[in-house]
Amino acid sequence: MMAKMTIKDMARLAGVSVSTVSLVLSNHGYVSAKTRRRVERIIAKHNYHPRQTARNLVSGRTGNMGFIISDIHLSGTEFFYSRVLLGAELEARKKDYYLLVTTVGDTFQPPQDTPRFLKGGDVDGVIIAGSVPEELVAYIHPLNIPYVLVDYKHPSIDSNLVQIENHDGACQAVEHLLRHGYRRIAFVGGSCRHASIRERFRGYQSALHHAGLSEVAQDDSLHFLVPEETTALIGARGVTTLLDRAVQFDAVVCANDTTALGCLNALQERGLDVPGDMAVIGFDDIRYATETKPALTTVHVPKLELGVQAVRLLFECLENPGGGLYHRSIGTELMVRESTSRVPVETGAAV
Amino acid sequence: MMAKMTIKDMARLAGVSVSTVSLVLSNHGYVSAKTRRRVERIIAKHNYHPRQTARNLVSGRTGNMGFIISDIHLSGTEFFYSRVLLGAELEARKKDYYLLVTTVGDTFQPPQDTPRFLKGGDVDGVIIAGSVPEELVAYIHPLNIPYVLVDYKHPSIDSNLVQIENHDGACQAVEHLLRHGYRRIAFVGGSCRHASIRERFRGYQSALHHAGLSEVAQDDSLHFLVPEETTALIGARGVTTLLDRAVQFDAVVCANDTTALGCLNALQERGLDVPGDMAVIGFDDIRYATETKPALTTVHVPKLELGVQAVRLLFECLENPGGGLYHRSIGTELMVRESTSRVPVETGAAV
DNA sequence: CTTTTATATCGAAGCGTTTCGATACCTGCG
DNA sequence: CGCAGGTATCGAAACGCTTCGATATAAAAG
Incomplete structure (x- = not known):
């Protein structure tokens, strides 16, 4: 050696x-x-x-970007953010950048929990994926290091943002249901404090309003929206709660696919046929959306693309320092499968 | 500023x-x-x-470790390696180490595709998770940088290894089926070139041998093992192929859960009842194993633990340079759910 | 009262690069 | 022939830090 x-x-x-x-x-x-x-x-x-380190020292540039994600998001509830990560990595590598990845828990105490690479200047910029403790953003913001939030927004701090068109996606979902004759459409979901979920709910309401179904949009007995983290159990609990309320409905829009899976199972358990008795529609288009019985109609979110755009945004910030804030919106696409129409349809690819 | x-x-x-x-x-x-x-x-x-960079320069130590994973594994087929990544990150951070993550495709051309951080000395060691192109390992090995392979083994190069007890896990699965009276047990799976899958198959055979069912273990008409990457479709194809062969069997051991999901769906489509007509058992215990109908009995693999142990191993290499090769085996645990026993049982937590 | 020894502080060298002049050589042109 | 300007090479400073003596003082020991 x-x-x-x-x-x-x-x-x-x-x-x-x-x-x-x-x-x-x-x-x-x-x-x-x-x-x-x-x-x-x-x-x-x-x-x-x-040696890169030596180069860094003189150039003041590291060739790394930080990627911060909540531990829950990375692998807890959904198969979502690992694809965002993948997209980011692929795009970053095109410019010979690498990702310094770390996770944060749902609490964040500024001195101890701060990733060393933020203070030590090991990265040229940072991507924050998904919802994280507000304190994290509040900590990073004044650091004067470029950062981009993906699918999250701090309530008061303006940041570079890559967002999903949640409102529009939910509208698409509702309009699809309306076209298929469903009228009394419920909404079920967890994590209702998450801005994305709220936007989805508002999109749902807004589409109903436009269709002249304001009484449905406003009828809170049709809405099950809780703050707990999204799990299939929330979906099951949501739909059974609605059923037990003896409120009449023929379709349910779910805040995301995981919730929808729970709904499907619970409905099946109650002996209800989907989509015969009730339509179910999800959001995200996670991998298992095609594997459910019936296959889940859902609003596709291009997860890789979120990562790609986040990296591009960050590069723009790097090349153009002091150039104000950027904002990108990523569109969604309705994937029509079996859970919303009485005749089986072609199944598109998920994820 | x-x-x-x-x-x-x-x-x-x-x-x-x-x-x-x-x-x-x-x-x-x-x-x-x-x-x-x-x-x-x-x-x-x-x-x-x-500034970390400056410290690095004088100390020769970076405080980073590389984490290399195939793009497919990170988010392609299963909800598995993102948990390995999470485990690794949590453990690394305990010692103030961070992960420099990159993906590799299924081809790898040494000069261009080499992550910069390997050549530039940006990391103190490397973790390689899951199967990667052989050339990658062949490239890294002579670099004299400590590295650990997780759930993968180069055919000829000896490396530090963290492995799953696949053989034992598959034995547990078969023994469970035998206890429940299933006798003609089939095996279905993809990625058969992957060492882990082969070990699972051998474990299956070995358990049957020990039970005096060598004729089942040897009966290739009961085995569907193809080289394609694991997908649910492979599982569906596998089980329908076996059914179409008109070979008699009452249970199927799957190379992993994704395969098992495909089996479940295909069996249901053929009008067969699981576990009434046929038992299905998976391997990995991915998140959706609890969401299937019936919930999937499977062999739990502690994914976080794989990441944790990989990092610990790497630390040992760092603290003890020139100290030979290390090898860790991670045990599995049978999760009995509904797909293998006629009476519904308690459902444990997945993932 | 001198000699150790422990405590406190500092200057300078060095880590492996890049980059900024400085120097020196050609070549071609007026 | 003399000189501008392009070409080629080099020495030295700088990047921000750690660490190794060196030096100086104070406290303890003889």
């Missing part, structure tokens, strides 16, 4: 100065073809690679 | 030398209580944090 080679070693071995080796490496100034060849041969022969 | 503060600024402001500030920071040598207080006040007041 030979000791780590440095640029000095290369210079010595090639019989040139350190600066010349550096010039060869960076392709900046003048180097004669002959010298260049000789240096390159030596470099290749010894498999030399410049 | 004030310019970035350095240790020099702190020294100047506190009226001491740079070295003294450094001593305060590191808690190494002698500093009088008075001086310490003064310096600490100044540091706190200006929210100064030493």
